[in-house]
Amino acid sequence: MVTTNVNVGARETVAPAAASKLYFAAWRWHFYAGLYVIPFFLMLAVTGLCMLWIAHLGGRDGERITVVPGDAPMALSQQAAAARDAVPGGRLMQYIAPREADRAAVFRVDTADGAAMMVAVDPYAANVIDSWPRRNGAYDLADRIHGELMLGVTGDRMVEIAASLGMVLVASGLYLWWPRNGRSWRDALLPRLGRGRSMWKSLHGAVGFWLSIVLVFFLVSGLSWAGIWGEKMMQAWNQFPAEKWGAPLSHANHGSLTNGPKDVPWTLELTPLPLSGSVAGAEGVAEGLPLTIDVMDRFAREIGFETGNGARFQMNLPQGHEGVWTFSRDSMSTDSLDPTADRTVHVDRHTGRILADVRYDDYSLYGKAMAVGIALHMGTLGLWSVLANTVFCLAVIGLCISAVVMWWIRRPAGAGRLAAPPMPRDMPLWQGARLVGLAVSLAFPMAGLTILAVLALDTLVLQRLPGLRQRLS
Structure with missing residues (x-):
């Protein structure tokens, strides 16, 4: 390797070395971000699939309950009275009109202690068909896991960290798979079938490359619901x-x-x-x-x-x-x-x-984007959006599985450590990397706090425990 003290041709020979160091640094960050993100991405994809198909096939709040249409619906007040009487001491809160003539009307009636009940009523007979606790079905279970791991605020923050680090994962993944060193755009965009780790790497890189823009959309639209980036920042700036x-x-x-x-x-x-x-x-x-x-x-x-x-x-x-x-x-x-x-x-x-x-x-402009983005994110634009989101969720699951398989094949047998990509010494353009890290931290605070926590852990704890540091490297 020609070093930087060579005058003639130094610019041409140093650049590949610098690029190689940046590549390994990006790979290392990609690896460690993936350690945290992969379990969450798997959870989000699986629960997302469940919500997609439960909502499409059965509905979320009883809107698909069918009735036999009559000549004309009874007065809404009669329907509401039937719903209220089905919940002793209940207070009528909400009416959800049927989508079609052969669907039930649904009412929300709160109990005396504040619990919300949903009551389905036949609009043509004002008879109660069914009642159930609001947001207590299979869809809602998947939704609570999807959004907060059923842990409330703590779970919301954990999911937000994963989504924020997902942006780091996408950026570093694109850098790693960008065509260079003789690799063509065909290699980047089309996986090469074969055997072993090279096949898994090609599949992971190509699918990730195609999926990157869609994944960023899902991450941003999901983060817009989150407690910090969403509620404290984006919603606060875009409320009506x-x-x-x-x-x-x-x-x-x-x-x-x-x-x-x-x-x-x-x-x-x-x-x-x-x-x-x-x-x-x-x-x-x-x-x-x-x-x-x-x-x-x-x-x-x-x-x-x-x-x-x-x-x-x-x-x-x-x-x-x-x-x-x-x-x-x-x-x-x-x-x-x-x-x-x-x-x-x-x-x-x-x-x-x-x-x-x-x-x-x-x-607002962002509010309009979210109105459309939510419908795309949730797959509520019809069967085509359900199918498109299904393909996306399956692709995310495939990315996670291929990442684990690549690590499993690459790890040294019996090494007793994570076998993370090595951090190159004398990193070039390190000040620029710090600026990028600062920009990510400002744009996505939970990612920034996590990165700072990891750096603090490395400096204050792992440096003093070489055995543990070795296992995590």
Whole structure:
């Protein structure tokens, strides 16, 4: 190897050495990030598959329960009374309109101690068909594992760390597999079949290369739900400016309407609800009409909340003297196949005036991206999106398995250590690498904190325990 003190041709000979060191450094970071990320990616892919097909085949909240259509539905007030009577001491909270004429109406009724129950009612007979605790099915179990490992805030942070480090994994993986040193674009994009580790490496690299953009989309859209990067940063910067409504604002936000998993538009979740009882608002329900559930149901349909062709709307009833009637159709609740049809309307419970009418066009740019992105992420755009997401989840599982197989083949037999790629000495452009690390830390705080924790562990603990350090290297 020609060193840097050679004047003639030094630029040509040093560059490959520097590139080789950067390659091994990137490989090392890719390896250690993968140690943490792979179990989470496997969990996310498996639970994602479960949610995809459970929602597609059976629905999430009873919307696929069938009934025999009659001449005309009974009055909504009669249906609601039947649902409320099915829960002793219950309080009616929400009505979910049927998507089609042969589907059940679903009501949310809270018990005296605050537990949410869902009640399916035959709209043509006002008879209760079934009832069950809200968000207590197989879909919801998979959802809780997917989002927080059933560990609450702790689990949410662990998943966010994995998704944040996933960005590091994608960036380092692209660098490692980028065509160089005689390898062509065909080698990068098409796996070469064969035997042994080279075949697994080719398969892992090619699939990862193709999947990288889609994986980044899923990571970013998933992180936008997370507690730090999502709620504290992106949602806080993109929540809807409720002040433009001109109505008094509640201390409760739109997220409080669901009493559980996030089922309201992403950009509205942290936005305060308006309050009833003022002179604010635009013309709404005709003056003189009683503001009953029947009148409000008819009014919702008059202003554009149609049902049929797979679409539905939801009505939240006002709670308390200052509560509002809320009509909504949004991608978070899978109310239609068109995420750009999002709409949320609040009506004063005393005057019938429209206090807010928020549509997709009113969202911020990132809010619009999330409305569409959530539908893509969850596979709620029809069968094609379910199939596309299925292929994606299977590809992620394949990437994780191939990574473990490559490590298993490469590791020295009986070495008793992780056999991580060696860290090259005298790293070139190390200041630049630090700047990249700083940028990642600022963009994704949980990744930055994790990297700092690992560096602190290495400096303060592993340096003093050479045996343990050897096993982890």
